[in-house]
């Protein structure tokens with residue numbers, strides 16, 4: 392399968408690596424980005440000629456004009472899909488520019504460069520089937536499944552509603568905290584801050600057009616932000632009004648509704664252990680995958696170099712074990728076994 396990637400920004404580049412990892416060949420065109428020579432082409436006609444699939448990975452605001460530039464070079468045997476973080480507007484642009492003549496489908500991979508670099512799983516993709524091209528969604532599904540993704544089918548409108556309340560609000564809160572000077576450079580923070588810290592980091596490393604797209608190009612984001620601001624304002628006012636005495640009966644809206652589920656601290660040890668083991672195994676799977684990636688991208692090492700690198704790695708793990716109150720010898724044995732787990736793509740150990 393030959394894939395044409397229009398746009399080689401943060402997401403295009405990350406998708407390129409995933410394609411290579413999955414054994415899918417791609418060519419890319421982007422006048423503003425550096426593309427590895429073996430994948431680079433210098434014009435749109437050269438890019439799409441002979442490609443089965445054309446992936447448009449450009450900022451949402453540029454989608455329509457890029458589709459117009461592409462249109463004269465496309466044929467009805469090709470499939471065009473976008474990867475924008477919002478769906479209503481890109482789908483409108485696809486329908487307007489490609490219509491019923493060139494098969495197209497809107498898609499949104501719910502992952503990005505950061506989650507791919509960390510080998511996070513599962514990789515989910517929302518696909519928005521469209522009646523103009525009934526088989527396009529199945530073709531897009533087959534493509535993403537080849538990359539190891541799980542598929543969720545949704546209308547563009549439902550997708551954007553959900554994203555307005557998740558993606559857009561998360562970034563909104565993080566941006567507010569950054570602008571208020573509440574960042575990551577704090578000397579200490581409670582556990583509950585961790586998830587937010589990652590979002591703040593994501594917003595900070597964002598190219599800027601992502602934030603603009605999920606807020607401004609999603610027709611439901613403005614209302615979601617307003618609802619959140621109203622709710623926050625009400626909480627703030629309640630807090631200001633509430634009497635300070637601990638026994639005050641009027642806690643009103645402060646009371647967070649209790650759920651039927653038992654709070655985490657009361658759950659059985661066994662359940663916690665199971666959850667921890669699951670997390671451990673998913674970490675192990677990610678480690679194996681990253682090691683496989685490193686094997687493929689790194690230069691071939693001589694046996695001496697490889698052994699020296701392994702010894703240094705084990706020494707570091709022994710030191711960490713000591714810091715964590717674990718047995719350094721046992722830890723070393725554990726890591727020696729881990730390093731022997733098959734992780735090369737040909738199934739040999741390394």
Ligand SMILES: O=C(O)C(=O)C[C@]1(C(=O)O)C=C[C@@H](O)C=C1
Pocket residue numbers: 475476500501502503504505506507593601
């Ligand atoms: O993994 C990353 O790098 C991301 O930031 C992924 C992320 C996000 O979670 O905000 C970014 C944009 C996409 O539309 C979906 C996911």
